[in-house]
Amino acid sequence: MINVTIWNEFRHEKTDEAVQKMYPKGIHGQLATVIGEECSVKTATLDEPEHGLTEKVLEETDVLLWWGHIAHDEVDDAIVQRVHDRVLQGMGLVVLHSGHLSKIFRKLMGTSCDLKWREDGKSARLWNVNPSHPIVAGVGEFIDLEHEEMYGEHFDIPAPDELIFVSGYPGSEVFRSGCVFRRGNGKIFYFQPGHETYNSYYNEKVQRVIKNAVHFCAPTENIYPTYGHYEGEDNK
Template sequence: MSKRILTVPRTGDKVSSAGRLQPAESGRTSLQAPSAARSSEKGTCVKIHVTVWGENRHEQAQPRVAEIYPDGMHNAIRRGIEGWLGEQATVATATLDDPEHGLTEEVLAGTDVLTWWGHAAHGEVSDEVVDRVHRHVLSGMGLVVLHSGHWSKIFTKLMGTTCTLRWRSANDRELVWTVNPAHPIARGIPHPIEIPAQEMYGEQFDIPTPDELIFISSFTGGEVFRSGCTFRRGNGKIFYFSPGDQDYPVYHHPDVLHVIANGVEWAAGDRSRRELPTLLRYEMGDFFNGHGYQGAMHNKESAE
């Protein structure tokens, strides 16, 4: 049986609808696909402001990873979102070693959707920053958690569980099957997505029952995994998507990037309405206190 090789696109290469690379005519990736633009109440198009957060440690410490992602996984993800969403989105990046991890109050206040990839340095993420991100998610900021971000402080805090799972890194083939084709995140996604080489993630995945299960994955060893699922916490939407390990060129795969872009579009909230859910106390009035209650009305005559 011949092996399928996943070609790593260069920065600026185009990918056809069939997933084949086409030489770039400019210095920008183009992964154009139909996408519904958000509109304001006045009917004007509103851009989605995305912040792509990456740990960016493996790329600096491991030559093999740097060869796959020469300017970091976060930039590969950024280009993918830009390619699929085009002018609908503005995308910035932030990394662990930036001041306040690049996630200041000002940055988060201007972010509609935050994507998160971490692996080797979850413990180095400041609790203060985690609390800040948590507050913004509960207030309505979207969050897309990728791959090993399942063990990040922010994801475990939002889930309230250990978020542990079964794993193996042995060049497994992953097939990502769509189980909810009507969901917006599944729009335009092939069934299945084939990833020739990837780290295996398997059940049991210790997360709460998802609000929506969109994708499940199967692997060479027979394992299965809930690889794409959504949650709502407070006013915020969360999408977890598992494909994407530092040792494999998964974040150059056009279909994986398409799912991430769809997830960003789905999770985007309205920054102008961002606020924490609030407990409100109000006066109920005499009716609820039983004042003036004359008993049940059995017929029209007694009602009069």
């Protein structure tokens, strides 16, 4: 059983009636319902002590999901470092929607991770450009979303190790909306859908992608390397 922690800043849901109506259990609550069908799930939010991401919680986490938007700067740098270290050690990380500007994603990418955006409620089509990849199992050639925030290029990220989705929008914009990265021993997946007032996390194909990403990003049973001073075989 994969152990998943879903982190959500949980601010919009407390103050915005439209978000409360769309995600009455919070975005983390909706994601927990979905991921809990296949994995063991716990949730954590910004205003909990240590943002809910204690050393014990992270040590017991195989894959961390991250959703943030309006309070990126409130995440303590020490907690960001803690998460960063766990990713390098092998914990998987799935970064969702506006989490592209989170401290942890920017630290792992080493770039601004900025982009163009427009909240107009129009449609989006996410094209599956890597059809043999396990993240898109059961998804088909594309995902159509009736309403989703436009994210457009240039997306200031390093070239992904694997590109999974490219999105198109009615205004002619395109966007690398599903990207895999490897950092240290950890696997990272960025996935664009998930604006707080739209129903993307109720879409079955979006749910399938996130579930698949959790399985893909989970640590393997491979023996991780050791680091530091090494005596060498001849000196044993």
